[in-house]
Every structure is written in C-alpha cells, then in structure tokens.
Amino acid sequence: MKLLLTSGGITNASIRDALIGLLGKPIADSTALCIPTAQWGHPMCGPVSARGFVSGVPPWGGMTSMDWKSLGLLELSALSTIGAERWVPWVREADVLLVDGGDATYLCHWMRESGLADLLPSLTDTVWVGVSAGSMVMTPRIGADFVQWPAAPDDRTLGVVDFSIFPHLDGFPENSIAQAERWVSEIGGPAYAIDDQTAIKVIDGTVEVVSEGHWKLLTS
DSSP, X not given: OEEEEESSSSOSHXXXXXXXXXXXXXXXXXXXXEEOGGGGGSTTOOHHHHHHHHHTOTTTOSSTXXXXXXXXXXXXXXXXXXXXXXXXXXXXXXXXXXXXXXXXXXXXXXXXXXXXXXXXXXXXXXXXEEETHHHHTTSSBOOGGGOOOTTOSSSBOOOSSSSEEEOSTTTSTTOOHHHHHHHHHHHOSOEEEEOTTEEEEEETTEEEEEESSOEEEEOO
C-alpha cells in the first residue's frame, strides 16, 4: 500500500498535497472508506467522538469532510460476520482508507480478525491514511505507554513498516520530546516523534517526512 501516516490527519496544505500525490488524481475524483474501529478500544473515545470522525464535524472533523467523490463507512468488527464476498470488493474499489485513532492494539486485533490485514499486500494502489493509532498500527510496536485496551496481549502491532511512531508531539504534557526519548529506549528500533502538523509518507519502502510542524527521528 501507499501510506500517509499522520498524527492529526490532513491538517495543512503540505499533507493535503502529499495525499493528492499518492492518489494520483484530485480528491473530488477519489473514493474513500473511513474506519473508526480503533476508537472503541480507547477509554477516551466513545459514541460522540466516533460520530465526530465519521461525520467530519469539529473538533474531530477533517478527512471525512473533504470533497470526496464518495465516502463510506467500514466498521472492521462487523466484517467477520458478513463474509469476505461482501466487504472485500468494497475495500478493493476504494482509492483510500481513512483510519482513525484510538487504541492501535484494538485496531490491530480487528484488522487480523476481519481479514483486512491479510488483504493489505494485494492493495498496491490503495492509499492508507492513518491518524494517530491508525498510523501506529502499521508499526512493529507502540510501547506500553500507548496500550489502553485491557485485552491487548502486548504492544506489538502489524509491522508493515520498520519504524515506530510517537504521535501528538507537544500536543499533551505527557507527549514531550523527553518522554518520547524515554519511550524509544524501551521499544527499541528507530522511531519518529511527530506533531499534528506532520506526516510520514511511505511508498515501496521509501520514507519521506512531510511537515509544517515539528518532528524528530529517534533511535534507541
């Protein structure tokens, strides 16, 4: 897949331009599916924030209120009950998957349980736009600090990319660069600390940071 891994979504012109470049066509000509599943695994999320993401209303809005040719909802926890013959065509026909934040381990669980994780390698032309946990799920580990789902067996996620992500840099008191450096020493491997004005673009293993804000490459 073509990945646009963000902390806060499509928050500025540079990230929006990166999205259009990955799509290879205007947003108005592109079809999207939004995935709110990660929200159900995080105690700070719930029905109001999930509706906010899906509807695009402030303060949760952004990606789903963009001028898409069509926009649909894909709830991963329902997919295993309806059969792949129904939902796989929906995913294959979409130009972009908009994947919201919440708990990355919960999202990872349902990506595997539903079969979406197994489908990813075949979606070579699809763009994955992650927000926070929707980005972190593509990394090898998220660190114990970010695991909020009580049933999570550990902090491991899909490992589609070979780096980890520390999101919302300076967005909360506990998301300081000092905390990020402590966090990366525990998880091992390279990681990017990114704020909500930053995205990481990945195409065929090539990584590019797109930012109008602050970020730092961390090593353990």
